[in-house]
Amino acid sequence: MSEESGERPERPAVPGEQPRWPVVSDEVREALEDRRPVVALESTIIAHGLPRPRNLQVAEELEALVREGGAVPATIAVLDGRPCVGLDKEQLARVAGEDGIRKLGHRDLAPAVAAGASGATTVSATAFLAARAGIRVFATGGLGGVHREWAQTQDESADLRLLARVRIAVVCAGVKSVLDVPATLQRLETLGVGVVGFRTAEFPGFYLSGSGEPVDWTAGSAAEVAGVLRAQDALGGPESALIVANPVPVAQQLDPALHDRVLAEALAACAREGVTGQAVTPFLLDHLVRHTGGASLEANVAAVRGNVRLAAEIAVAYAS
Numbered sequence: 671m672s673e674e675s676g677e678r679p680e681r682p683a684v685p686g687e688q689p690r691w692p693v694v695s696d697e698v699r700e701a702l703e704d705r706r707p708v709v710a711l712e713s714t715i716i717a718h719g720l721p722r723p724r725n726l727q728v729a730e731e732l733e734a735l736v737r738e739g740g741a742v743p744a745t746i747a748v749l750d751g752r753p754c755v756g757l758d759k760e761q762l763a764r765v766a767g768e769d770g771i772r773k774l775g776h777r778d779l780a781p782a783v784a785a786g787a788s789g790a791t792t793v794s795a796t797a798f799l800a801a802r803a804g805i806r807v808f809a810t811g812g813l814g815g816v817h818r819e820w821a822q823t824q825d826e827s828a829d830l831r832l833l834a835r836v837r838i839a840v841v842c843a844g845v846k847s848v849l850d851v852p853a854t855l856q857r858l859e860t861l862g863v864g865v866v867g868f869r870t871a872e873f874p875g876f877y878l879s880g881s882g883e884p885v886d887w888t889a890g891s892a893a894e895v896a897g898v899l900r901a902q903d904a905l906g907g908p909e910s911a912l913i914v915a916n917p918v919p920v921a922q923q924l925d926p927a928l929h930d931r932v933l934a935e936a937l938a939a940c941a942r943e944g945v946t947g948q949a950v951t952p953f954l955l956d957h958l959v960r961h962t963g964g965a966s967l968e969a970n971v972a973a974v975r976g977n978v979r980l981a982a983e984i985a986v987a988y989a990s
């Protein structure tokens with residue numbers, strides 16, 4: 671990192687001058703300057719989406735997969751009030767293992783910076799910081815979206831609205847199957863966020879290879895996806911993301927019958943225990959891990975691995 675750790679963010683010296691954040695690691699900055707491929711990775715899945723200590727192994731594996739694919743990984747988190755793009759080994763270990771690491775959506779970034787707090791970034795915060803650093807491709811597991819029971823709770827992930835405002839490709843296995851998938855796809859249409867199925871005409875179902883919902887566009891290769899990104903760049907206009915929906919392989923998906931049964935129990939437990947707000951998604955994911963004997967964890971990790979590999983391929987194709 672180019673700055674000493676523990677240093678608090680400073681105000682811009684000159685009014686109107688851009689603040690120095692995000693703090694981009696030397697490796698990521700050099701890659702971006704040389705127009706070499708970079709893949710952004712989020713940290714909420716590490717800190718709040720996967721159990722310890724497996725989460726740190728997965729975080730390290732995902733970075734290794736990006737490198738094997740010929741790109742530079744840029745995991746993103748806020749540490750001691752500094753939004754960091756590209757973490758070193760110790761910083762990644764802090765995100766995975768430190769108690770009190772918060773979950774930060776885009777709206778939480780400014781309070782976290784001002785408080786000098788540390789937190790993992792969700793898709794909304796990660797996409798924002800990545801795009802600000804100049805990164806064009808981002809990989810995660812499953813996006814947030816419109817929750818079932820939306821009519822009662824109004825719970826819709828901030829991921830959707832933010833993705834309508836930044837130009838970044840998000841490679842994901844669809845949206846988490848704990849959500850209302852058709853409602854989420856409708857919101858994405860309303861918000862003007864493009865969705866491309868990767869070698870599928872069906873929107874993936876996160877733990878499951880399919881959701882039963884169709885997608886309007888299908889890409890057959892990473893080069894085709896890179897072509898869409900270049901077309902977005904060339905068209906200009908209001909910025910928005912491109913969702914690249916990449917299904918978990920059928921052989922690695924969660925058994926659909928087990929999925930449906932345990933998910934129904936998880937949703938009932940969530941309502942019974944009065945879980946709301948930011949806690950809902952981690953609660954549901956954790957319930958699934960514990961009540962599928964870890965099978966949902968394996969499907970989740972398989973999905974993320976596939977997304978990270980594909981994201982590296984897309985970043986390489988886009989850079990060439």
Ligand code: PSU
Nearest residue numbers: 714715719792793811812814827948951
């Ligand atoms: N993908 C996963 N596991 C996760 C997430 C994504 O495989 O835990 C995280 C992402 O950070 C996403 C967040 O932005 O869940 C959604 O949370 P919410 O529903 O509270 O917006």
Ligand code: MN
Nearest residue numbers: 825826827947
């Ligand atoms: Mn929510």
